[in-house]
Amino acid sequence: MTTRVPVLISGGGIAGLTAALLLRREGVYPVLVEKHAGVSPQPKARRFNPRSTEVFRLLGLAAEVAEASAPLATFTEVLAGPTLVAAQVRDMSGTMRERRLQQARIPELSPGPNVLCPQVVLEPILRRAAEERGVSVRLGTELVSFSQDDDGVTALLKPVDGEPYELTADYLIAADGARSPVRTALGITRSGHGHLADNLDLYFRADLTDLAREKPFNLCEIDNPVASGAFLSVNGTDRWLFSTADFPEAHTLGEGDWHDLLRIVIGLPDLDVELLSRSPWESAMRVADRFRDGHVFLVGDAAHMMPPMAAAGANTAIADAVNLSWKLAAVLAGQARPALLDTYDAERRPAGYAIAEASSTVRGHVGDMLAAYTKPDSRHDDLLATMFGTQYPEGAFVPDGRGPAPADHYAPAGRPGTRVPHAWLDADTSTVDFAGPGLTLLTGPDNGRWIAEANRLGLRLTTVSHPEWLAEVCLPADGALLLRPDVIVAWHSASGTPLAEALTRVLGTVAVPA
Structure with missing residues (x-):
């Protein structure tokens, strides 16, 4: 008899593993299949922004991610030169100074830090956590084919060392x-x-x-007649990445030729070098025209391909996973109608397209991207508004009548469809930490009118007495917010819509949440 599971995930990278962990947090036991049996031969994405590390925090993995990223914690410099040895700290343009000032404000806005943690280091942490928490992780297993009907999906899976078998989800x-x-x-x-x-x-x-001790660089732009591109730190000691334009005659070069090339752009002719892997890749912008097809959902690179500056693709993939997972869990638990799942496409496709398009303004190899990103006359959107201020135009929330949040600076003010602002309530607890599992009602200190309502509707209730935070989200002492597990505000009491009606509009059902 074919085994049936609630959710099958095809792909064991950042997007798939994050989705699996978030589903487990919401009480769902998924099966994850990954055709490769080992880790990636490339470090891949390295920069994970605070919106992503907030998700790791919600998953209880903040300490492990911090430890894994510690080797590169001080690697913050941006260098430029003809070789790594000759490279110097790039003169800070007005744009760079402005962005540094904005980055310095990140701890005010999020409990999650910016981290440099190569994907090849991060993925084993996520995989181990998934396995420990009950996800069936099946490495070396490929999804060969699938079909779907009104009841779900039937997949044919092929282990690398076993017979094919069917699984329905x-x-x-x-x-x-x-x-x-x-x-x-x-x-x-x-x-x-x-x-x-x-x-x-x-x-x-x-x-x-020794060189890195003198120059703790995150990125180093190289302009050299032999090969231009950029160096990226992987562990800060003996593992590095040089990214350049593809060589038309790369197939004619032997391993010794690659070693010589690396010695030239590093600037140390006698350096002992070992090439671990060589990986050609395409920089492109391609966004799926729909993120849902029946019982199938696209996340991460399957949904949106974009240039890799600041690991935009990986961070957007995590945002996809946190948006989709709670909606799937609510539908599977009978707390929401399947129509809730349509809001995944409505919310994430415009966001994914906007991020991919913004990333595409810098083109070429990583060195070209870095040069374009840091040149004095470059113009970029406000970093904090871009990182924290995304507002969904429509979806699983109840608008409160206010206009959209500003695009040129961060000021969401608790608007439905935006991320709930961060405030430290004590040494360890942020308002962001109250997101999930399930929906949460955040109230002001005068919560008498909400206690019975929350009990009747099966909502977890948390009271916040932080005066600055209440002012920031425009919440009176007797007001309330409905918070989604993906840290998005679903409803504001100032809207005038009764909480029960708002819950019905968000979930598409009158069913009482568990």
């Missing part, structure tokens, strides 16, 4: 990368600027500890 999450076989099988088209550049990543081992 209520829902399938396609976290299977930019070339997503699932998206291809569904015939989902993509829009955007398309191809931008061909690139080549050289992941190598070389002891540069």
Whole structure:
């Protein structure tokens, strides 16, 4: 008999693992399949922003991620030069100074830090946590084909060392990368600027500890006649990445040639170098024209392909996962109608397109992107508004009649469809920490009118007496907010909509939440 599970996840990268962990937090036991049996041969994404580390915090993984990112905690410099040895700290333009000042404000706005934690380091942490928490993680298992009907999805799975078998699921999450076989099988088209550049990543081992001690760099732009590009720190001692334009005749180069090239752009002709992997990749902007097809959902690179500056793709993938997971859990538990799942596309597709388009303003290899990003006359959106101020135009929330949040600075003011602002309530607790599992009612200190209502509707209630936070979210002492598990405000009492009606509008059902 074919086994049935609530959610099948195809893809064991950042998007798939994060979705699996978030589903477990909401009480769902998913199955995750990943066709590769080992870790990636490339470090991949490195920069995880506070919105992503907030998710790791909600998952109870903040300490592990902080420990894993500690080796690069001081690697903050941006260098430029003809070689790594000759590179100097780039002169700060007005744009860079402004962004540094904005970055300095991040601790005011989030309990999560900016971290440099290469994906090859982060994924094992997420995978281990998923396995420990009851996710069935099946490495070396490929989703060969699937079909869907009104009841769900039937998938044919093939272990690398076993016989194919069938598994049925209520829902399938396609976290299977930019070339997503699932998206291809569904015939989902993509829009955007398309191809931008061909690139080549050289992941190598070389002891540069002394050099890095003098120059603790995050990125180093290289302008060299042999090969221009950028160095990226992977562990700060002996593992590094050099990203450059793809060589038309790369297939003719032997390993010794690659070693010589690396020695030249590093600037140490006698350096002992070991090339760990060579990976060609395409910089492109392609966004799926729909993120849902029946019982199948696209997340991460399967949904939106974008240039890698500041790990935009990985951070957007985590935002996809946290948006989708609680909605799937609510529907599976009978707390919401399946129509709630339509709001995943309504919310995440416009957001994903906007981020991909913004990332595409810097083109070429990573060195070109870095140069364009840091040049004196560059113009970029406000960092804090971009990072924390995303506002969904429509979706699983009840508008309160206010206009949209400002786009040029961060001031969401507790508007439904925006992230709830952060405030420390004690040494360890942020208002962000109250997000999930399930929906949460945040009230002011005069909560008498809400206690019975929350009990009747099955909502967890938390009282916040922080006066500055109450003022920031425009909440009177007897007001309340409905908070989604993805840290998004679903309802504001100032809207005039009764809480029970708001809950029905958000979930699409009159069913009482568990």
